[in-house]
Amino acid sequence: MSNDVDHTLRLATFLSRLKFEDLQPDVINQAKLSILNSLGCGIGSSLSPPAIKVSSAVLRPDESCLDATIIGRSQRARLEDAILINGVALTTADYDDTHLKTVVHPSGTPLAALLSWAEVKHLSGKDFILAFVCGVEAQCAVANAISPSHYQHGWHITGTTGSFGAAAAIAKALSLNPHKFAAALGHAASMAGGIRAMFGTDTKTLHMGRAAQNGFLAAQLAESEFDSCPRAIESWMKLVSDNVTEKDLSALAAGGPFELLDNTFKPYPCGIVIHPLIDGCLNEHEFLRHRNMVASLQETLEVVEVVVNPQCVRLCSIRHPRSGLETIFSLYHGCAVALVYGRAGPAELSDAACNDSIIRSIRDKIQVTTDQSVADDAAKLKFRYSSKSVSTDAAILEDHEVFIVHATGSLAKPMSAQQVEDKFLDQSKAIIGAGKSSDIIKLCRSLEDVADMSELGALLTPS
Incomplete structure (x- = not known):
């Protein structure tokens, strides 16, 4: 791979300069559906054994600054702990979305990081959507470049690329400039991990939760001018994949079409x-x-x-x-x-x-x-x-x-918006109530008009 171009910086530059007005209506609509779908998965698994176990490990009843919502629970947590717990819940049932070209679950990791951050910092719905899209695009861009050998060699691609997605989402929410944004991606590269050997265990759910935490930390460090190396993603790719080409790297910041449009939703909670x-x-x-x-x-x-x-x-x-x-x-x-x-x-x-x-x-x-x-x-x-x-x-x-010929939920036979909303209700209404569940659907339909994302946080807990 050539050292003449810093593809990490190119990707960071593209994402840092992306504006809400650059998003086509179909991208915005797909982002809102992806958010709703993942929220339903998180609520549905909020009381699952992995979510309860990780809560027991990190929550302390005497802690102060319990600023963030734990999805589907009446408890609150420190921002970093909520990111971890919510990330675990979002992926526990494997009911979350899938980017079929790479089999990455692209929404959960940036969403887990961004949801808590947006609630604490009172982010607007527009800024939330934009940051979420940046997170998904960063994660899928990296996944595209390292597929398929990365997964075939035993890495869990959602876990390894998730740190990049969460870092990009928080970096965008922080309005980091291109160089700080690139540093955030560099820090994420040094924290990326997750192996397929953990499938079927509690550790597999940790991949998303920890990647969301890693990305959050990576962006925070970059904002504080914590330094990273040039071409960080390229260096990481050399270690974890044997088929990355200059063409793959150039596609990292191609500027479209948006990979989010290739995101699909699952009708069944399994691989x-x-x-x-x-x-x-x-x-x-x-x-x-x-x-x-x-x-x-x-x-x-x-x-x-x-x-x-x-x-x-x-x-x-x-x-x-x-x-x-x-x-x-x-x-x-x-x-x-x-x-x-x-x-x-x-x-x-x-x-x-x-x-x-x-x-x-x-x-x-x-x-x-x-x-x-x-x-x-x-x-x-x-x-x-x-x-x-x-x-x-x-x-x-x-x-x-x-x-x-084509499975239900594939790109050729996708779930409709109504089916995604019904899936959300099936998972959420028994935990947070039918009223709040309906309110979340309405809020997500017009998410770009929400002035303060703490409004969503208040709806994610039991009545």
Whole structure:
């Protein structure tokens, strides 16, 4: 890589000079939906074991300056602690958004850092949206340059790039000049981390929470003229990826189109590469239901042969998950619950669902083949049945194939704004109440008109 151009500074310059007026309406709308989607995920997991455990580790009842809201809780926390706890909650269920080109979850990390900062500093809605967009764009720009080898080598790309996203969001909120902005990205480079080996554990949720804290600290240091080196992102990339080219680096500050427009929302709380399989098994469940064969499925089903992109197996190959956190990374579990129950929501991907004997038996009947020619959002499924219990139409006992061309929630088949709002309500109303949930949706629809973001913070707690 050439040392003639400081691509870190170029990216920092582009983001530091970006104005709200530079954002097209579709970018603003996608930002507001992304914020709402992530807030719902945070509220829905606010009382999850990882969120409770990290709260127990960092909160002290005798502390002063408890300025920031903890999403979904009546407690408050120091700004840095709230960033960590909220970051953990936002990603616990793996229900957050996905930038499909890189499989980064781009909203949660900058949002966790920015939400607390905006509440304490009384940021306006316009400034909040702009800073959020800068965070997402920085994170996705870095992710684009290091994909796919970075992920394939075992790094958790949301964790490693998250520090850049949070640093850029706070740097923008602080109105840092290009050189200080670049220094913030440099500090983030030295704090970036996260490995895929932690999938299915509490540590995986820490990747987002800690990256949000790291980015916040990085921007604060840069504002205080804490120095960093030139070309910091480039130096980091040399260590964590083996396929970065000058072209990739030049794209860091290309100035558009905005990567946020390639952001997608999940209909199921699990690894997005499982979604086409869940779609296929939901289709098969309906096929069986119309023939009154669901009840005898455990007896009649011999095998489910699935063909997926290798990425699906690389990320989600746990056959028998032992916890809700592990179901997120189990293509076998996702298939089984969709096929048996016709649902794949938070209740079906939970601690309780892991030990279901019927689900376990179906998981054992799933055989997986990988094919690089199958797209990430596609899957081929063949269901083979026996004739042990012929009580209905004999045709059901023949092989039945399903081909999912594009999964629900993909760029080709995206969730609508109404579906995202319904998803938010499903997660939030039991925790903060239906009234506050509806108020948050209304606020996010016109977020650019909000004068003080502490208004949102007040809505994120139980009534």
